Amino acid sequence: MKKKILCSLLAAAMLCGLTGCNGGSGSGESGNGDGLSCKLVFAIWDNNLMEYIEANDMEGKFKEKYPNAEIEVEKIKDDSEYWNSMKMRASANQLPDVMFNKPFTLSRFQEYLLDLSDTEACKNNTLAEGYAINGKVLGIPQTAGYEYVYYWKDMFTEAGVEVPDTWEELKAVSKKLQEHFGANDPDFMAIALGAKDEWPDYPYMEFMPALVNGNGQNWNNMAKTDTPFAGGSDINTAYHRVYDLFTSGVLGKDPLGLGNDQATNLFAQKKAAIIALGDWGLQNIQNAADSTDQLGTFYLPVRETESEPFRYVVQGDSFMGVTTHSKNPELAKAFVEWYYSDAWYPGYLSYISSASSMSNFPKDKDPILAEADKLQPDGVPVMYDGGGDDFTAVQNETAFDYKKLGAQMLTDNFDLDAALAELDTKWTAARAKLDIK
């Protein structure tokens, strides 16, 4: 008899064990959280987020809504270690329930991420659908990043020029500014560019190929062709436009001799009229300038004519996704909904400097940055994707460094067509070697 009781108890325990961590609503849990229970693992790499989570008792707040749920935040040292760890865990079937992705890792983990397009968080997010893969929203971006062109309004007025609306207008405006101010000041730069550091040319070299035809997936598409740099391609068109601008003398007498710190300081001292930087650049300019009363912004006008749509780059960052390895996908989705709800997201948004990606929680832009939106109310945002695994593999194989290429455009005897043809040759060979279709 004792044996029978023991067997029955063991069988009951096993049954409980098998069904104990279900995310279904039939578990009979109490509270106002739809009865979802069990533990979720949430992996992050961001130090700011970790500090905010610790200071604001994320688990306690989540428990107010889901009393039977537990959150374990797994902080990984930095993003490179994070991707290494996630790669290994993906193959070991041990991904966390909720993970963050970058735009360029969404394609890498697409097989391991659930579609979140039916969530309220997705519906309220302004960028999520733009990063959908095969119609599936695999992550909800936490923040939005924008690129701006900063300019001095008083210098524009003095030179008699207006904010440019097309690429040709940008060239003409820059030229006029250079002629006007350069006549008295040989050190003047219409456009400040710290080309010695190479990376400051990224607004032109990295984003313009995506903006020419509004293709945020440009890098990924390049990985699918043998000769992406051939005449007529977006990147060929973009780089010829950049080359024309860079070699027209509007970058001053020696942009290759200046780093970004120097270029930004010179712009802040009005030794330059224009500088292209991200939203992060505003603080640097404010720190170096005596006054920013006359500072304005506009989006980089890449279009050739006014008949084309005005496109500007928007990047989503930190895409929160639910993995297929989660044993509690319903609870994980509930966590995503909660994270982007009034209970958590607005507080975190005010803690960080980045812009909101949620339409239901708008964050006012700095008035200087908001001017760009006022100037282009009909602007079309292009969701920029930094390039997936295939692109990165071919890029590494060919040593394609677009930022260095931008700086090389400023050197004597540089032949852009020859450089692009050489890249095409290397690209074809790399794709064959890596067997990328």
Added chain:
Amino acid sequence: MFQNKDLWRSLGNNAIYFCVHLLMIPVELAFAVLLNSKLRAAKFYKTMVFMPYIINGVAISYAFSYFFSPINGAFNNLLELLKLEMLKQNWLSDENIVNFVLAFVSLWRFSGYHIVLFTAALQSVNHDIIEAATLDGANAWQMFRYIQTPSIMLMVDFILFDNIRGAMQVFDIPFVMTNGGPGYASSTFTLYTIKTAFTFSNFGLASAMAVAIMAIIILIYVVQNKIIHKFILKGD
């Protein structure tokens, strides 16, 4: 690796550092002899020449990048002050001169170290020999050529080796001052190796480069040693 023209160009740039430093070694030795003589305030000068070596290399490079800046750069302003405007150049972006500018910064930083090492070696030369040579009527040149130089050959050997190693592995100065640019005009072997590893994630090739530079250093050292001992110092 052997077909990579940017890598060969980088290695060629290393050769500029090597040659400039090599040419300066006799001058450094002469300075050491001067500081070792009964010079007034010799200690102060020794401190002054050694100072650049103990300052952080990144800080030096950063300061010199402002010094050679095309706008508000102190060096161009100095030339203007001396009415030598015709000598003003784009010091960090002219492909023909950028490596010599960087080699000059390297020289400014490391010469003092070599001078102090030479001074220390000269101080260890046996005073009896010097006294005997003086009594025999040796002049300053003869003393330098036949007494001091042979006595410090071990240190000369070390400095020659240090020059090869330093020139082949130079990194911080071009990295901070020009980022190896324009293009790869001022890149060095180490700079290119690090870019290959960490920008293009090609760790296999970068490892091969690291081994190759070690082999190159040994090879140059052996050849240089043979030349110096067989032809230049054959009498010793």
